[in-house]
Structures are given as C-alpha cells and as structure tokens.
Amino acid sequence: MADDLILDVQDVKKAYDGLEVLKGISFGLRKGDTKVLIGPSGSGKSTLLRCINHLTVPDAGRIYLNGHEVLDDNIDAMRARMGFVFQDFNLFSHLSVLDNVRICQIKVNGATKEAATQRAKRELERVGLGDKADAYPAELSGGQQQRVSIARALAMDPDVLLFDEPTSALDPELTGEVVRVMQQLAAEGMTMVVVTHEMSFARQAADEIIFMENGHIVEQGTPDAMFTDSVHERTRAFLNVIAEHG
Amino acid sequence: MQEFISFGIQWLPELLKGVPITLSLWIIAITLGFFLGLALCWARVYGNRLFYWISTVYVELFRGTPMLVQMFFIYLGLPQVGIVFDAFTAAVIAITLNSAAYQAEYFRGSVLSVPKGQIVAARACGMTQWQAIRHIMLPQALRRVIPQWSNEAIIELKFTSIAYTIGVVEITAIAYDVGSRTLDFFMIFLWAGLIYLALTSTVASLLGWLERRTYVPGVTSI
Amino acid sequence: MDIYDVLLRDFPFLLKGLGVAIVLLAALLAIGFLLGMAICLITLYGPKTRLVQWPLVVYERVFRGVPIIIMLFIFFYGLSGIADIPAFTAAILAMGLRSAAYQSQIFRSAFQSVPAGQMMAARAMGMSKVKAIRHIIFPQAARHAIGPWTNEFSSEIKETSLAYVIGVVELTRQAHYIITSTQGNVLTVFAVVALLYFILNRAGNSLLYAFERKLAVPGFEK
Ligand SMILES: Nc1ncnc2c1ncn2[C@@H]1O[C@H](COP(=O)(O)OP(=O)(O)O)[C@@H](O)[C@H]1O
Ligand SMILES: [Mg+2]
Numbered sequence: 001m002a003d004d005l006i007l008d009v010q011d012v013k014k015a016y017d018g019l020e021v022l023k024g025i026s027f028g029l030r031k032g033d034t035k036v037l038i039g040p041s042g043s044g045k046s047t048l049l050r051c052i053n054h055l056t057v058p059d060a061g062r063i064y065l066n067g068h069e070v071l072d073d074n075i076d077a078m079r080a081r082m083g084f085v086f087q088d089f090n091l092f093s094h095l096s097v098l099d100n101v102r103i104c105q106i107k108v109n110g111a112t113k114e115a116a117t118q119r120a121k122r123e124l125e126r127v128g129l130g131d132k133a134d135a136y137p138a139e140l141s142g143g144q145q146q147r148v149s150i151a152r153a154l155a156m157d158p159d160v161l162l163f164d165e166p167t168s169a170l171d172p173e174l175t176g177e178v179v180r181v182m183q184q185l186a187a188e189g190m191t192m193v194v195v196t197h198e199m200s201f202a203r204q205a206a207d208e209i210i211f212m213e214n215g216h217i218v219e220q221g222t223p224d225a226m227f228t229d230s231v232h233e234r235t236r237a238f239l240n241v242i243a244e245h246g
Numbered sequence: 247m248q249e250f251i252s253f254g255i256q257w258l259p260e261l262l263k264g265v266p267i268t269l270s271l272w273i274i275a276i277t278l279g280f281f282l283g284l285a286l287c288w289a290r291v292y293g294n295r296l297f298y299w300i301s302t303v304y305v306e307l308f309r310g311t312p313m314l315v316q317m318f319f320i321y322l323g324l325p326q327v328g329i330v331f332d333a334f335t336a337a338v339i340a341i342t343l344n345s346a347a348y349q350a351e352y353f354r355g356s357v358l359s360v361p362k363g364q365i366v367a368a369r370a371c372g373m374t375q376w377q378a379i380r381h382i383m384l385p386q387a388l389r390r391v392i393p394q395w396s397n398e399a400i401i402e403l404k405f406t407s408i409a410y411t412i413g414v415v416e417i418t419a420i421a422y423d424v425g426s427r428t429l430d431f432f433m434i435f436l437w438a439g440l441i442y443l444a445l446t447s448t449v450a451s452l453l454g455w456l457e458r459r460t461y462v463p464g465v466t467s468i
Numbered sequence: 469m470d471i472y473d474v475l476l477r478d479f480p481f482l483l484k485g486l487g488v489a490i491v492l493l494a495a496l497l498a499i500g501f502l503l504g505m506a507i508c509l510i511t512l513y514g515p516k517t518r519l520v521q522w523p524l525v526v527y528e529r530v531f532r533g534v535p536i537i538i539m540l541f542i543f544f545y546g547l548s549g550i551a552d553i554p555a556f557t558a559a560i561l562a563m564g565l566r567s568a569a570y571q572s573q574i575f576r577s578a579f580q581s582v583p584a585g586q587m588m589a590a591r592a593m594g595m596s597k598v599k600a601i602r603h604i605i606f607p608q609a610a611r612h613a614i615g616p617w618t619n620e621f622s623s624e625i626k627e628t629s630l631a632y633v634i635g636v637v638e639l640t641r642q643a644h645y646i647i648t649s650t651q652g653n654v655l656t657v658f659a660v661v662a663l664l665y666f667i668l669n670r671a672g673n674s675l676l677y678a679f680e681r682k683l684a685v686p687g688f689e690k
Pocket of ligand 1: 016021040041043044047050119
C-alpha cells in the first residue's frame with residue numbers, strides 16, 4: 001500500500017447470488033486526483049462505488065481511506081469522510097436546503113449550529129445556490145437538487161467524493177450546471193471518483209479514465225490516451241457509442 | 247387448556263346459533279349501506295347545492311357520533327315519537343345508516359381519483375353523461391375502492407356485536423347469556439372471540455380474492 | 469320537571485361522563501402509541517426471525533379481528549379472575565392494546581412510504597442506523613402518519629362509548645342514568661350526548677389538522 005494514496009481500493013470482489021459483479025478491482029487516488037469510471041450499463045460501476053463506502057458490503061478485498069482500512073466497525077466514521085452523490089439526489093425531503101446541508105455536520109460531526117450554518121452557506125454559495133437556503137427539495141429543479149446534494153457532501157469536509165452518474169436523472173438542459181460544479185471542484189483540487197457518461201467532463205477534468213466491463217477493469221489511462229488510441233477494441237467501441245449518443 | 251376445550255365442546259353449538267343472525271344482520275346492513283352510500287356519494291359529487299348540503303351533513307353527523315348512541319337513538323329514542331322497530335330491524339337500520347356514511351366517503355375519494363380525462367374521452371366518443379358514469383367511471387372507481395371498502399365491511403361485521411346492547415340475539419348476546427348461566431364469562435367470550443376471528447378472517451380472504459379477481463393493470467395495484 | 473330542566477340539572481353528570489371518556493381516550497391512545505410504535509420498529513428494523521415476527525403478526529390479527537366489545541369482556545372477566553381490577557382499567561388495557569394493533573399498521577405504512585434512498589443517503593453521510601431513523605426517517609414518517617392517525621383518533625373517541633358494556637360510567641352510561649330519571653324522554657338525551665361526542669371529535673380533529681398544517685412542508689402536503 002502506497003502511503004500517499006488517499007483512497008486505495010485493493011482487489012474488491014462482489015457477487016449477487018453467484019453472479020460475479022466485481023471480479024477483483026484495484027485502483028488508487030492521490031490527493032487532488034479525479035478519476036472517471038466508464039463502462040456499459042451493468043458492468044458493476046455502481047456496485048464498485050457502493051462497495052467503497054460499504055453501502056454494499058464487498059465479499060473480498062480491502063479499501064483504505066487515508067491509510068485506515070474501511071471496516072464494518074468504523075464504517076460511520078469512514079463514511080463521514082467520504083461524500084457520496086447519488087444519481088437521484090436523495091435530498092432529505094422534510095428538510096430545507098439549509099438543513100439538508102447542516103444536519104450531518106451537526107448530528108455526525110458534532111459541529112455547533114453556528115459553525116454548521118456558516119459552512120452550509122459557504123458550500124451553497126460554492127454550488128451557486130446561496131439564495132435557495134430556505135427552499136425545500138420539492139421546490140427545486142433536478143439540477144438544483146443535485147447541486148444541493150453536492151454541497152451537502154462538501155460540507156462534511158470529505159477526503160474524497162464519490163459520484164454515481166450525477167447527471168443521468170436530469171433533463172439534458174440541466175446537466176450543464178451540475179457538470180460545471182464538478183469541473184470547478186476538480187480544478188480546486190478535490191479528490192473525486194466519478195461514474196459518468198459526460199465525456200466532455202472526462203476529457204477536461206479527469207486525470208485518468210478507467211474503463212470497466214463485466215466486473216473487470218479493461219483499460220485505464222489519461223483522457224488523451226484513451227480517446228485517441230485506446231488499446232482495446234471494446235473501449236473504442238464503447239467510446240464511439242457514447243460519442244454518438246452523448 | 248383441556249378445560250377450555252371441553253367448555254367449548256359443550257357450548258360451541260349454542261354460540262354458533264348466533265352466527266346466522268350476526269351474518270344476516272351484517273349482510274343486509276352493508277348491502278343497503280352500499281346503495282345508500284352510492285346515492286350519498288352521487289349527491290355530494292354530482293348533486294346540486296341542496297343535495298350536496300344534505301349529503302355532507304348526513305355523512306358528518308354519522309361519522310362524528312358513536313354507533314352505540316345511534317342504535318340507542320333509533321331503538322330507545324324513536325318510540326317516543328311513535329316510531330317503533332323490533333330490535334333486529336333497529337340494528338339493521340343503525341348499521342346501514344352508519345355504514346352508508348363511511349362508504350359514501352370512500353366512494354367519493356375513489357370517484358375523485360379517476361382521472362378527469364376518462365369522462366371527457368367517454369363523452370367525446372358519444373356517450374351520455376350517465377353512460378360515461380355507468381360504463382367508464384364506476385367500473386374504475388369501484389375497483390379502486392375495494393381495499394378501503396373491505397376494511398369498512400370488516401369493521402361493520404365487528405360492529406354487529408353492538409346489537410347485543412338492544413337485545414338482538416346474535417353471537418355476543420348468546421355468549422353473555424351462556425356466561426350468566428355458567429358464570430364463566432371469560433371462557434365463553436374467548437370462544438366468541440375465536441368465532442369472530444374466524445368470520446373476519448374468512449371475509450378478509452374473500453374480499454382479497456375479489457380484489458385480485460378484478461385487478462386491472464394501471465387501475466388498481468396489488 | 470320537563471326534559472330541559474332535567475338536562476340542565478343533570479348536565480354536570482354528562483360532563484363528568486365526558487371527562488371519563490376523555491381520560492379513557494387519552495390513556496388508550498398513549499398505550500396504543502407506545503406499543504404500536506414498538507411493534508412497528510421491531511417488524512421493520514428488528515430481527516427478521518420467525519420467533520420475533522410471528523407473535524407480532526398473530527397479535528395484530530387477533531386484536532384487529534375481534535370486536536372490541538368481546539375484547540372488553542375478555543379483559544374485564546379475565547383480569548377480575550386474577551386481581552381486583554376496576555372496569556375502567558380493564559377498558560384502558562383492552563382498548564389500548566387493540567389500538568396498538570391499529571397504530572402499528574399506520575406507523576408501518578408511514579415508515580414504508582419513506583423512499584429507501586433516504587435511509588441510504590443518511591447512512592452514506594455517516595449517520596448510524598439509529599440516528600438515521602431518528603433524524604431522517606421518523607420526521608418523514610410522522611408526516612405520512614398524521615392523517616391516518618387522525619382517523620384512528622376519531623374511531624377511538626366513538627368506541628370509548630362501548631366501555632359502557634362493562635360498566636364504565638362514561639358519557640353513554642351517564643345518559644342512561646339520566647334517562648331512567650326522566651321517565652322516557654330518551655330522544656333529547658341521546659341527541660345531547662351525540663352532540664357532545666360530535667363536538668369532542670371535531671375539536672380533536674381540528675387540533676390534529678392544525679398540527680398537520682404546522683408540520684407541512686413542500687412535497688408533504690396532502
Ligand atoms: N442488489 C442487487 N442484487 C442483485 N443484483 C444486483 C444488485 N445490484 C446490482 N446487481 C447486478 O449487478 C450488476 C452490476 O450492476 P451495477 O453495479 O448497478 O452496474 P452499473 O452501475 O455499471 O450499471 C448488474 O447485473 C445488476 O443487475
Ligand atoms: Mg449504475
């Protein structure tokens with residue numbers, strides 16, 4: 001294990017009723033890295049992300065965050081250090097935007113209300129929603145909800161952010177605002193793992209692109225390498241399909 | 247336990263004599279309540295202001311007061327103004343009137359939940375208002391209302407026991423009578439409870455079957 | 469004395485009966501709430517073993533399938549065999565335990581209507597299961613539950629009248645006492661009693677609606 005890795009995923013395996021969804025996945029992120037995970041539907045990308053914070057418990061393999069192994073015993077503390085952004089936002093529907101961003105700071109990290117409020121307001125500004133603090137999730141567009149959920153994750157001051165197709169549930173005209181926030185975070189040096197089909201984001205922001213299929217990592221490399229001369233035919237075919245439809 | 251069973255063997259036949267009375271009381275009342283409920287629902291949804299008003303007051307009054315008081319009112323109160331019913335009839339009337347109020351509310355909710363476009367489409371293909379209600383709206387509304395209606399029907403089945411307070415000789419009254427003769431009220435009411443449990447469970451499965459039988463994708467869910 | 473003088477003279481007794489009904493109502497709802505919530509949490513989040521889940525299923529079936537009058541008799545005569553327990557206590561127990569069976573179901577469907585993603589997001593942020601239930605799931609479930617709970621409240625008000633059958637001197641029994649002393653002026657007495665129940669029901673419902681509105685947030689309105 002290299003000590004300068006923020007997130008270190010080692011040989012993670014997962015099967016559902018005998019169906020092997022992850023067949024031994026390893027990769028690592030240094031501080032400030034942005035890795036984009038791509039691959040066809042059903043290739044195990046969501047399962048991998050969810051294994052990292054034990055929303056799905058892996059069958060085998062190890063995961064280290066900042067040198068500490070992620071275990072069932074310390075899982076709540078570990079999750080507090082990893083932000084997770086869901087495809088369908090999952091904002092807490094009974095709480096205002098401000099409270100959504102405050103609640104886990106207070107209840108999990110033990111922040112004071114004042115400190116949590118300040119931090120929440122700052123993160124809301126950062127995603128461009130400073131004026132929506134008093135709104136409720138039901139009053140926001142999908143793009144705004146997703147930006148709140150990013151602010152909610154950021155407010156915990158996480159070591160790494162995990163994004164699971166953050167723009168897939170959005171109308172096409174709303175993806176831009178979310179992608180811009182993610183680009184800005186990448187530029188500011190946030191450490192992120194992003195599952196996405198937004199190739200413009202991958203091209204601009206990724207340090208490395210990882211192509212997954214059938215529970216394996218087929219190929220990984222810099223955006224330039226992957227987009228211009230990916231070695232594997234499957235990767236090229238997939239990127240072509242994405243380019244046509246995305 | 248053995249005492250409980252031998253007690254049951256001795257007195258169960260007596261208790262079971264109450265079952266036909268309980269069931270006929272229930273079936274007559276919820277059937278009449280069904281039609282009165284439909285009428286009240288119609289008055290509230292489609293009626294003019296007078297009908298709307300009458301129906302609303304009726305529903306609120308009957309849902310706002312206990313069945314026991316309603317039954318006493320009819321059986322003990324009305325004779326004072328010269329209207330006399332035997333106990334069974336009084337019980338049927340009370341349960342009917344009470345149930346109709348609840349059924350009307352459930353019908354109304356389900357009628358309102360049928361999308362407006364259904365009636366519009368029916369009228370657009372040439373149906374009269376009545377035909378549209380009869381052939382398009384009602385079949386959907388009645389399907390949707392089955393779960394709530396089932397609950398209501400079972401509540402009324404249990405409420406038939408209230409008729410014992412005015413002297414209808416149904417299961418509860420017989421149980422009480424056996425209790426006074428044997429002085430073992432506890433045992434006999436346990437047995438009565440078991441009979442009611444069997445009745446309500448049977449009715450619940452029958453109505454569940456009806457719900458599955460009438461299932462149409464998109465209109466109802468299972 | 470004409471009926472109005474009697475009513476005026478005896479009105480304090482009716483109010484006393486109403487007071488007894490209210491205490492009974494409050495007690496049974498409290499028992500039903502605590503026990504019903506416990507049952508709900510165990511069925512949803514407790515061990516999924518048969519040994520734990522089966523008794524709860526049977527409990528709910530039995531208490532929902534047997535008329536309250538029968539339950540009142542069973543508790544009244546059953547408990548009096550064990551200790552010298554007043555009818556009022558037997559009524560609180562029988563009705564409270566039964567209300568628990570209804571309330572647990574109200575709570576369960578309220579909890580179940582909170583989308584699974586809410587729990588997942590709370591856990592992903594580092595909340596423990598208990599914290600997630602307390603801060604995220606419960607507040608949402610409460611908003612789903614309050615409407616059905618208002619209905620349960622209404623039914624229980626009316627069913628307190630049935631404690632009459634085991635001799636609890638609540639409103640309906642007070643009415644009976646008065647009737648005996650008015651030589652048959654039954655209609656007016658029962659009308660007044662019905663009105664008292666109606667007002668109590670309305671007042672309770674208005675309070676609960678006000679509470680519901682206070683809790684309302686966008687996305688959770690009716
Ligand atoms: N909870 C589950 N139970 C059973 N199978 C699952 C579950 N979650 C995912 N799968 C299966 O695992 C495979 C990978 O799914 P997923 O990780 O969601 O892929 P992706 O996110 O790349 O589209 C799919 O075949 C899916 O059906
Ligand atoms: Mg996925």
